[in-house]
Amino acid sequence: xxxxxxxxLGNSYSAAPRVALRNDPGRWPGLQVTVLAMPGNMLAAxxxxxxxxxxxxxxxxxxxxxxxxMTELALAGFDAFAVIGGLSFYTLLPLQNTHxxxxxxxxxxxxxxxxxxxxxxxxxIRQHMTISAALCxxxxxxxxxxxxxxxxxxxxxxxxxxxxxxxxxxxxxMAERGDAAAFHARYLRILHxxxxxxxxxxxxxxxxxxxxxxxxxxxxxxxxxxxxxxxxPHEKTDFGHANPAYGALQVDLIASALAGL
Amino acid sequence: xSHPYSDLPETAFWRSGVAEADPAAPLGLYRPKFPLxxxxxxxxxxxxxxxxxxxxxxxxxxxxxxxxxxxPKCPYPVARAYGYGIYSARxxxxxxxxxxxxxxxxxRAGHVDPDAIWPRAGRFHDALRPTIEPDGFVSAEEVSALxxxxxxxxxxxxxxxxxFIFTLGLTECWADRQGGRVYPTCPGVVAGRFDPTRHAFLxxxxxxxxxxxxxxxxxxxxxxxxxRMILTVSPxxxxxxxxxxxxxxxxxxxxxxxxxxxxxxxxxxxxxDYFPAYEIVTNPxxxxxxxxxxxxxxTAAGVQAVMSTFLSAHELAADDLAAQVRPRHPAAGRNxxxxxxxxxxxxxxxQAMRK
Numbered sequence: 001x002x003x004x005x006x007x008x009l010g011n012s013y014s015a016a017p018r019v020a021l022r023n024d025p026g027r028w029p030g031l032q033v034t035v036l037a038m039p040g041n042m043l044a045a046x047x048x049x050x051x052x053x054x055x056x057x058x059x060x061x062x063x064x065x066x067x068x069x070m071t072e073l074a075l076a077g078f079d080a081f082a083v084i085g086g087l088s089f090y091t092l093l094p095l096q097n098t099h100x101x102x103x104x105x106x107x108x109x110x111x112x113x114x115x116x117x118x119x120x121x122x123x124x125i126r127q128h129m130t131i132s133a134a135l136c137x138x139x140x141x142x143x144x145x146x147x148x149x150x151x152x153x154x155x156x157x158x159x160x161x162x163x164x165x166x167x168x169x170x171x172x173x174m175a176e177r178g179d180a181a182a183f184h185a186r187y188l189r190i191l192h193x194x195x196x197x198x199x200x201x202x203x204x205x206x207x208x209x210x211x212x213x214x215x216x217x218x219x220x221x222x223x224x225x226x227x228x229x230x231x232x233p234h235e236k237t238d239f240g241h242a243n244p245a246y247g248a249l250q251v252d253l254i255a256s257a258l259a260g261l
Numbered sequence: 262x263s264h265p266y267s268d269l270p271e272t273a274f275w276r277s278g279v280a281e282a283d284p285a286a287p288l289g290l291y292r293p294k295f296p297l298x299x300x301x302x303x304x305x306x307x308x309x310x311x312x313x314x315x316x317x318x319x320x321x322x323x324x325x326x327x328x329x330x331x332x333p334k335c336p337y338p339v340a341r342a343y344g345y346g347i348y349s350a351r352x353x354x355x356x357x358x359x360x361x362x363x364x365x366x367x368x369r370a371g372h373v374d375p376d377a378i379w380p381r382a383g384r385f386h387d388a389l390r391p392t393i394e395p396d397g398f399v400s401a402e403e404v405s406a407l408x409x410x411x412x413x414x415x416x417x418x419x420x421x422x423x424x425f426i427f428t429l430g431l432t433e434c435w436a437d438r439q440g441g442r443v444y445p446t447c448p449g450v451v452a453g454r455f456d457p458t459r460h461a462f463l464x465x466x467x468x469x470x471x472x473x474x475x476x477x478x479x480x481x482x483x484x485x486x487x488x489r490m491i492l493t494v495s496p497x498x499x500x501x502x503x504x505x506x507x508x509x510x511x512x513x514x515x516x517x518x519x520x521x522x523x524x525x526x527x528x529x530x531x532x533x534d535y536f537p538a539y540e541i542v543t544n545p546x547x548x549x550x551x552x553x554x555x556x557x558x559x560t561a562a563g564v565q566a567v568m569s570t571f572l573s574a575h576e577l578a579a580d581d582l583a584a585q586v587r588p589r590h591p592a593a594g595r596n597x598x599x600x601x602x603x604x605x606x607x608x609x610x611x612q613a614m615r616k
Binding site: 097098099128 | 332333334335336338339342343394395396397398399402403406407410
């Protein structure tokens with residue numbers, strides 16, 4: 001049976017598919033998607049209790065109520081899960097700002113850095129993934145054995161993120177050094193190891209990627225906040241969140257992946 | 262009637278000084294030869310027990326140098342597993358003074374010994390610090406490159422160190438017959454392959470330990486002429502002996518040699534002090550409570566007795582050493598017992614790898 005009743009869980013990056021589903025429900029006939037959106041740290045504070053997702057602690061309870069108008073969610077009836085966000089390649093950037101291993105292209109070219117081992121770099125990435133909201137949520141859902149779990153991490157920053165140099169200069173520097181593609185390939189290798197059989201990874205749609213590790217701005221501009229009651233656009237200086245058009249691509253990928261299972 | 266013993270203080274008598282004294286706060290046991298202030302640049306090194314020393318000094322607000330800090334955002338468990346933050350640099354445990362001497366010589370020369378790279382299961386270990394990479398390095402070239410960086414960091418460390426605190430651990434070690442290089446572990450235990458035609462067992466004698474201490478001091482003062490040393494002897498017994506006898510006599514022999522050499526060395530140099538960590542932990546008045554049930558690992562109470570004695574003697578007592586872990590310490594949240602037992606010790610692998 002092709003799964004059709006899907007629970008989509010995510011942090012602020014789930015706003016794009018949520019709005020896409022609301023705006024154009026007819027695009028995915030037969031696909032019933034319930035969205036549970038919370039800030040990432042609150043997502044990691046969800047627990048399973050007798051087949052229900054319940055928040056642990058007052059902050060998580062408030063967050064679940066504020067963003068979803070519910071204080072718990074019964075999981076019976078869902079036959080697939082999709083986790084959006086909660087882990088991002090971008091957040092691993094600080095690991096390689098100053099310290100790099102010999103397999104980085106820039107190190108192979110002899111550019112100066114603080115040298116660390118290949119094993120240490122892998123271990124740092126692995127540990128960050130292991131404790132991420134995404135992996136915590138995925139392990140929880142996979143443990144249910146109730147249906148497949150799909151995972152889409154946060155998309156690459158926008159290609160025009162140079163406008164916020166304070167935040168994105170290190171990312172741009174990584175790309176300019178020629179390290180970004182190799183670092184991302186390493187991230188994906190370790191992510192696949194970390195996911196194991198718990199979840200299927202859905203990569204960022206290729207048509208949205210430019211210069212290997214950036215998102216074309218047209219998939220970013222017009223992004224909306226996680227605000228559930230009204231559409232609140234992100235500031236123009238937000239170069240990280242996707243717009244509903246990208247969200248529609250994400251739902252396409254989810255539908256396609258589930259059809260193929 | 263007057264005689265040399267008639268006016269001695271209580272600490273000079275076993276009954277009042279030991280049997281009836283509090284082993285957790287032994288009065289008059291340690292009188293520092295020179296002061297140690299919070300601004301002194303301290304480097305720590307030595308056998309596993311030395312990990313307690315650095316941690317307690319850091320928690321007490323002392324300036325414990327770290328020449329190889331972990332990368333930014335490196336999660337604490339990963340940093341620790343990869344040998345960061347354990348000592349003042351990422352040299353791992355230094356069990357013998359001979360090992361210390363060759364480390365300083367290597368740092369001075371920027372010398373990487375290609376024979377000290379041991380393969381295991383497709384990975385490569387730095388034989389001179391075999392557990393700093395839990396899974397080994399990806400290539401021999403990576404071992405060399407990282408070791409060169411390490412040695413460069415050591416040169417900076419030694420130049421900045423005003424007080425070098427070294428814990429003497431063992432006299433038994435394994436050496437390369439040809440070059441004389443000693444290893445922290447027997448080849449074949451963590452990595453490499455034991456070859457009796459190539460590897461020789463050494464059980465360093467008093468004169469050898471003393472000569473190594475002299476050499477280490479001279480080398481260290483070559484980096485910083487004003488550097489002082491504080492020596493301790495680890496109270497942790499040998500995990501195993503290869504000397505052919507009983508591990509109990511081997512342990513006593515080893516500790517006696519180290520204690521004796523440290524005593525003579527400290528007595529000879531005004532810039533070298535001895536701190537009696539060994540005596541505090543093995544004090545019979547503690548009735549064994551400073552040792553865990555395996556009679557090898559030091560308990561949190563033992564570590565606390567050692568470090569509070571050291572700090573109070575230097576008038577640096579931490580406000581609450583019993584808490585052991587201060588908020589600024591990355592291990593915050595763990596209790597003293599967990600911290601006390603959380604040592605990285607290659608020597609214990611001898612037991613684990615026993616047939």
